């Protein structure tokens with residue numbers, strides 16, 4: 001223990017008394033003059049320095065003071081049993097041993113957060129014959145992988161996945177867990193967070209950490225995308241977030257990276273698991289790959305009627321892309337919901353996004369604005385889609401689109 005006491009600059013003291021209230025050791029007094037410190041009581045933990053509006057108090061070593069304030073803050077906020085939770089985890093989601101790309105995107109993001117916090121990045125792989133996935137996770141940035149290789153977790157089921165995840169969390173105590181906002185990730189995150197009685201923010205689009213408090217700042221669009229909400233989980237651990245696919249950058253794969261694979265065994269009791277996987281039915285192919293497409297041509301209400309989606313398909317066929325749509329087009333019944341891009345649809349990040357007859361409502365933009373190149377075709381020069389467009393054509397889509405398709409046909413044969 002140091003016997004350092006807080007230093008007082010009497011000329012700066014305005015005798016407001018905030019420091020006296022803040023001091024947990026009752027070491028400060030105000031008796032008709034500038035604040036005085038009782039050296040026997042002062043623990044120099046910096047709360048007084050933090051609240052003083054005129055910088056009349058200081059600790060010798062400011063960094064030390066900051067650390068102490070932070071430590072004191074964390075201790076105040078977090079129950080003792082949660083204070084040693086450390087490290088960032090990413091759930092590596094697989095379906096038939098094929099990994100959801102969002103898991104790799106999250107390893108890229110997790111790497112950044114882990115480095116900011118000075119902790120390890122860990123992948124969590126649940127599956128059967130899944131060791132290769134664990135190696136792959138290391139190539140994408142994990143320092144360590146917890147692997148549960150068991151036929152019971154071959155296919156996703158809420159119960160055994162939740163049981164395994166919770167057992168790992170209780171044993172290894174991570175401070176942050178990231179999952180993809182996929183059907184599986186959303187289901188698992190909700191179940192795990194509820195059982196652990198911790199906080200979960202769904203559908204995040206931005207993640208940052210606050211160095212001092214180690215809080216994960218989880219930002220997500222709220223109220224139909226009209227505001228961005230930043231959410232903290234101050235009093236519980238782990239801090240859990242799901243993140244939409246294609247929002248974070250895909251990290252580079254490095255097959256020379258080294259890491260540790262730690263195999264864990266979980267005692268599953270199949271007779272207590274209420275669901276069985278009888279059959280897996282493939283989704284309609286085209287739509288299922290919307291979030292993986294490199295080229296998307298999307299149509300909106302400007303197309304006027306269902307049959308005009310043929311104009312979109314013509315261009316898609318020439319470019320080798322996928323058909324997207326606005327919610328207005330889906331709601332009108334012109335195309336199925338799997339094609340919907342946006343907040344309540346799919347988030348996409350293609351190399352090329354061509355928006356045809358789409359106004360660019362915020363709920364649509366949040367699903368496609370990170371595309372590398374955006375081309376907008378719209379007859380209204382004021383349409384907000386032009387705010388995010390790399391190239392814009394103001395004109396009647398019924399003239400522009402066939403002309404564009406024709407030019408591509410000539411160029412690409």
Ligand SMILES: Cc1cc2nc3c(=O)[nH]c(=O)nc-3n(C[C@H](O)[C@H](O)[C@H](O)COP(=O)(O)OP(=O)(O)OC[C@H]3O[C@@H](n4cnc5c(N)ncnc54)[C@H](O)[C@@H]3O)c2cc1C
Pocket residue numbers: 224299300301302303325326327328329340341342343344345346356357358359360361362363364367377378379380383395396397398
């Ligand atoms: C909670 C919530 C969630 C939502 N989620 C989504 C979502 O996930 N995805 C989504 O897309 N929307 C979503 N919406 C709806 C969104 O607010 C918009 O209503 C929708 O995106 C509008 O679709 P649109 O651009 O096709 O139609 P409109 O806004 O009607 O735009 C049609 C555009 O076509 C242009 N146009 C018309 N005729 C021509 C022509 N001949 N040539 C060229 N241009 C022409 C017009 O100038 C206009 O800009 C959501 C809304 C809410 C409230």
